[in-house]
Amino acid sequence: MKYEMPAVRSRILDAVHDAYPDAFEGLAPSKQIGEEVFTGPTPHPNEVLNLFVQQKVTSALPMAYYMAARRGLDSLMDMRLQAGARLSPEILRVAIKGLLALHKMELKETHHLIFGSQASWSCSRSNCPSRTTTGPRVSEAHQKVVDRITDSSHSGTKILQVLSLKEVCGGDYLGFCESCVEGWEVGHADVRKNAWGMLPGIFGLKG
Numbered sequence: 240m241k242y243e244m245p246a247v248r249s250r251i252l253d254a255v256h257d258a259y260p261d262a263f264e265g266l267a268p269s270k271q272i273g274e275e276v277f278t279g280p281t282p283h284p285n286e287v288l289n290l291f292v293q294q295k296v297t298s299a300l301p302m303a304y305y306m307a308a309r310r311g312l313d314s315l316m317d318m319r320l321q322a323g324a325r326l327s328p329e330i331l332r333v334a335i336k337g338l339l340a341l342h343k344m345e346l347k348e349t350h351h352l353i354f355g356s357q358a359s360w361s362c363s364r365s366n367c368p369s370r371t372t373t374g375p376r377v378s379e380a381h382q383k384v385v386d387r388i389t390d391s392s393h394s395g396t397k398i399l400q401v402l403s404l405k406e407v408c409g410g411d412y413l414g415f416c417e418s419c420v421e422g423w424e425v426g427h428a429d430v431r432k433n434a435w436g437m438l439p440g441i442f443g444l445k446g
């Protein structure tokens with residue numbers, strides 16, 4: 240009996256589609272995303288990217304590029320990887336260009352989110368740095384939050400990850416009140432969504 244390759248392929252593609260969604264809604268925090276979905280030893284994201292490029296799994300490419308790029312340059316260019324996980328100069332060029340664009344976007348959007356939103360809600364605590372009249376000390380406190388968020392991405396990016404201020408700033412939120420923290424986390428949801436919409440363009444997959 241002959242294998243029905245198209246049927247096998249479409250079944251594999253269904254499984255892949257869930258882990259490498261082509262719609263923002265597929266990125267729900269509860270969902271398993273990326274290389275973790277493969278059974279057996281977890282493949283390196285570069286290897287998955289190579290596979291999808293070879294197999295022309297076009298709808299999954301924006302996410303596959305992102306998963307490889309988010310770990311940063313050292314991971315993209317890791318020469319100790321086995322041959323199947325090493326990226327060709329062409330794929331590497333696209334991935335690095337995309338990573339730099341996402342990194343820049345993350346810095347800019349985080350800065351805008353933390354500094355631009357001052358006083359767009361009322362603080363729940365009188366000693367929250369956002370409540371103090373704007374001055375150098377306030378900026379310093381906000382800058383610390385920006386640094387914590389962007390530093391946590393190291394040389395890669397976390398722009399598509401749901402932002403947890405508790406994770407990056409610790410339980411005391413660096414002195415900011417719950418309202419401020421909540422406002423930033425809600426605002427970051429828009430940043431994620433915008434970044435998601437830009438992935439195909441960023442990784443040269445459009446037009």
Ligand SMILES: [Zn+2]
Nearest residue numbers: 362367416419
């Ligand atoms: Zn506050």
